[in-house]
Each structure stands twice: as C-alpha cells, then as structure tokens.
Amino acid sequence: MITSPAWKDKKYAVLGLARSGRATVEALLAAGADVLVWDDREEAREPYNGRCAIGDPLEADLTGYAGVIVSPGVPLNTHPIKPHADSFGVPVIGDIELFAQARPHLPPHKVVGITGTNGKSTTTALVHHILKTAGVPTTMGGNIGLPILEQEPLPEGGVYVLELSSYQIDLTYSLDCDVAVLLNITPDHLDRYDGDFERYRASKLRLFEMQSEDHWRLEPFDRLVMTDPWDVWGVFGEDGKTHRDATVLGSQEDWPGLQGPHNGENAQMAIAATEAVGLSEEEIASGLRTYSGLPHRMERLAEIAGVAYVNDSKGTNTAASAPALAAFDKIHWILGGLAKEPGLGECEAELGHVKAAYTIGKAGPDFAALLEGRVPVEQCETLDRAVTSAAAAAQAGDTVLLSPACASFDQYQDFEKRGEHFRELVEGLK
Known part of the structure; x- marks a missing residue:
C-alpha cells in the first residue's frame, strides 16, 4: 500500500467505508495516524472496533484534525460535512489528495x-x-x-x-x-x-x-x-x-x-x-x-447470423452515445434510462446511422416521442424486450447497439449491471 510519514501522529476522520474509504483507513493506520471512522452501515464499521475511534464526524469536535476524507460520491454542495469541517478550519479531501x-x-x-x-x-x-x-x-x-x-x-x-x-x-x-x-x-x-x-x-x-x-x-x-x-x-x-x-x-x-x-x-x-x-x-x-478496449464501452460482444451486438452501456449521456452511433451503420439502437438532459443532444446529428430504435426505462416515452417519424421506434420498457425485438428485426450486416444516452439508476444499480444484463441476453440468443 502507499503510505506517507507526513500522516504520522496526525488526526484524520474518514466518512464512508466502501472501497476507497477502507483503503484510506488502512493506509493512514499503517502510517501511524490517529483515525476516526464512520459509515452508516454497522457492518462496515465493525472491522474497526479496537483499531481506531468510531464516530460520526458530523458530531465530532474536529479541532486539530488534518483532514476529513470523504468518497467522491459525497455531494459537497448539499452534504452537511463540508460546513461542519469548515467551521473548524479543517479541509475536506479525498484519497487522491492523500x-x-x-x-x-x-x-x-x-x-x-x-x-x-x-x-x-x-x-x-x-x-x-x-x-x-x-x-x-x-x-x-x-x-x-x-x-x-x-x-x-x-x-x-x-x-x-x-x-x-x-x-x-x-x-x-x-x-x-x-x-x-x-x-x-x-x-x-x-x-x-x-x-x-x-x-x-x-x-x-x-x-x-x-x-x-x-x-x-x-x-x-x-x-x-x-x-x-x-x-x-x-x-x-x-x-x-x-x-x-x-x-x-x-x-x-x-x-x-x-x-x-x-x-x-x-x-x-x-x-x-x-x-x-x-x-x-x-x-x-x-x-x-x-489495445482491446474496456467492458461496456463499444464492447463487441458477438456476431450472430451476421448481426453484430455491441455493448456501450457506459454511454450515460447523449454526448457519450453520439460517437457510438457515428461508428456504425444500420444500427438497431437501444436507448433510455434515467435522462441527464432533455432532448437528443449530439445524437441528433447521427440519426442517419439508425435503422430502428427501441426505448427502455423512465426516459423511454420521451425518446420515443422525439424519434417518432424520423426512425422506426418501439417502446419496449425493459432491456430484455428491447433485445428480443431488435434481434428479430436485425439482418446480416446490421448492428444491435446498447448505447442508452442515460444513467441506469431507474432500473439498474449502475451502468456495469446494465451492460452485464445485455451481455447475458445476447448470450441467450446464440
């Protein structure tokens, strides 16, 4: 692990004990720091009993602390930890700063x-x-x-x-x-x-x-x-x-x-x-x-009966999905989820590559309305129905592309889970 003598004998609070939080605590303890840890989940706190102080930094006197370390997921614009730490003159930092x-x-x-x-x-x-x-x-x-x-x-x-x-x-x-x-x-x-x-x-x-x-x-x-x-x-x-x-x-x-x-x-x-x-x-x-590419980013999963299946689940906004549309022709486009912005954004300019569209998730009806009359569109609501419909319609030389232009949180834990589900559905077509 990476540690620093600069942390020795200094006091830190770590809020959140997921992956980066756990790694941060271990590095600080190995360096000889005095650490206060907290997570709302009791099971996340349990491994630190007897190893360091346990308590909510929001309820702690932070006088003399060198920093409060939070995960990037903590919204500094709304979470009370920022004004609380500020009142003691203590910086709120992340593991990258350490x-x-x-x-x-x-x-x-x-x-x-x-x-x-x-x-x-x-x-x-x-x-x-x-x-x-x-x-x-x-x-x-x-x-x-x-x-x-x-x-x-x-x-x-x-x-x-x-x-x-x-x-x-x-x-x-x-x-x-x-x-x-x-x-x-x-x-x-x-x-x-x-x-x-x-x-x-x-x-x-x-x-x-x-x-x-x-x-x-x-x-x-x-x-x-x-x-x-x-x-x-x-x-x-x-x-x-x-x-x-x-x-x-x-x-x-x-x-x-x-x-x-x-x-x-x-x-x-x-x-x-x-x-x-x-x-x-x-x-x-x-x-x-x-270089072979990353999972969920224009990831070619299979070719079945001459039809390519491409997993671009990491396309979580229109600007991210537009390049995927530009990369293929005769696309059966699966899109939708939790929209981050109104409209089709940069995808608008790439509709000439789309042969048909299949909408899913919360934003599905809005996307269907935007695409109606421009490309054939089917409101499928769920990914399994969309894959079934796209596979039935696609012909040799076509591409079935999951590039949702949306976040996944209305139906999935994250874009990885959405992409993994798509992979499973494609495997089921073989």
Whole structure:
C-alpha cells in the first residue's frame, strides 16, 4: 500500500467505508495516524472496533484534525460535512489528495492525470496499456481500477495513470500532474454544481491550475502540446476523421480496439500523453495495435447470423452515445434510462446511422416521442424486450447497439449491471 510519514501522529476522520474509504483507513493506520471512522452501515464499521475511534464526524469536535476524507460520491454542495469541517478550519479531501501528499516519499515517478466528461476510462486504460506494453512500470487508479492507496508503490521510473472525475478534483488541492489531460467538457453532473455549467467547467480546469508551469498540459487540438518529432494531429486531421498516410504510428484502421471518431480523439490524447512521458513512436504504435478496449464501452460482444451486438452501456449521456452511433451503420439502437438532459443532444446529428430504435426505462416515452417519424421506434420498457425485438428485426450486416444516452439508476444499480444484463441476453440468443 502507499503510505506517507507526513500522516504520522496526525488526526484524520474518514466518512464512508466502501472501497476507497477502507483503503484510506488502512493506509493512514499503517502510517501511524490517529483515525476516526464512520459509515452508516454497522457492518462496515465493525472491522474497526479496537483499531481506531468510531464516530460520526458530523458530531465530532474536529479541532486539530488534518483532514476529513470523504468518497467522491459525497455531494459537497448539499452534504452537511463540508460546513461542519469548515467551521473548524479543517479541509475536506479525498484519497487522491492523500496520494499527492505521499508523492515526495515515493520512488521518483511521474503522474498522468486524465479528466473530461467523456472518454476518461478509455483514455486512462489506453495510456496505461501503451506504457505497460513498452515495459514502463505503471498502474492506473483514481476513478478506475483499485483505490490508489491500496496499490503498491511503483519502482523508480514508474508512471501512475489516474482517471479523475470532477468530484475527485474537487477534493484535491496539491496534485501536480507531470502530464494533465483534458479530453472535453459537456454538460453533465450539473446537480452537483447547482445547475451551473461554468462551475462544473471550473472544477475540471483545476487539474491544470494545480500543475507546475513546466509540466505538460494537453487539451484537444492544441498544437502546442507536442515537442513535434511528428505531427500527432495528422493521424486524423482536425476534423477527427481524415486519415494520414500510414507511418510507424499507423492509422485508426490498425487499432481494432479504438474504432469510431470519439476513439480517434481518445487515441490522439493518449499518443500525446505517452509521447510527453518519453515513449517513442514505435513503442506507442505497439500499444495502439494491441489495445482491446474496456467492458461496456463499444464492447463487441458477438456476431450472430451476421448481426453484430455491441455493448456501450457506459454511454450515460447523449454526448457519450453520439460517437457510438457515428461508428456504425444500420444500427438497431437501444436507448433510455434515467435522462441527464432533455432532448437528443449530439445524437441528433447521427440519426442517419439508425435503422430502428427501441426505448427502455423512465426516459423511454420521451425518446420515443422525439424519434417518432424520423426512425422506426418501439417502446419496449425493459432491456430484455428491447433485445428480443431488435434481434428479430436485425439482418446480416446490421448492428444491435446498447448505447442508452442515460444513467441506469431507474432500473439498474449502475451502468456495469446494465451492460452485464445485455451481455447475458445476447448470450441467450446464440
């Protein structure tokens, strides 16, 4: 695990004992900190009896505490812990801030931090894969993989690759990324920012504000990001579609796990980030060719009777689903769930790729009304009915695509559970 002597003999409160909370408590205790823990679930508190103090930080005198650590899921704009901690002058932080504090005591290393509304997980996993393929000691954490404090420190020369949501950045104050990547910013999660898009945008941009001046800052189509031994943007052109002649780096057709214009953009940023930490074009090309993709993100599950079945359950807003629609033709589109915004958003421009639509979940009737008269649409309500209908209608050469453009919480615990259900239903068609 990652620990720091900077925490020794200091007092911390940890609110929430899920995965990252448990890892945080263990790291703090191993470092010799004095820890107060709390979770509303008695079974989550039980393992800490006799190991540290147990009590609700909201009811505690926080005088002298070095920090209150909360999970990114705690809404700082509405939860009472923030004003309570503020009244004692105690910062509310997350495990990423503790990692930042531990960095001076780790073997010399670099950190690549990746944020954006869409594409974070794919780009993080791709950067990690390229580094690993090149033989660089690396791990990934933050909003993906194991909690960062639970992982073993990398040896000298290692690269930590962190996926960072705006929620995590809100809880972080001293993370100086050697390479900071901003993929995009579109309206999402605005309930956490009282409906204010500019506040959400400012949260993302803080990743840059924490950086030293001589560190890499990568933004879309920013030609200043490269030392320019070759023109990375020429792979696709600035429209994200135009391919250059193949070189050692190759072109998108050479990268089977990175299809679609959105993955073209993700690849561009991953190329820039890995070049910034010192990889060669040949090393990067090897990683691009062998990257297999993430579950639930344009994941090709099967081809049955000539029909492709693609799981894009991680498309939880219209901006995330639009690239998936752009990547295929003759699509039987399964969409719906808990809508994050009104309308079809960026999906509107991609309806020419849709052969038929099948709506599910709470937003199903609204989507059906928006699509009526533009593409054939069937209100299916549930995913199993949608898969059955789409499979019956699809012909060889078509694609059945689950890309809901919605959150899952009206019918599923999370987008992973929704994607797993889709996988099970597709397996049942074989």
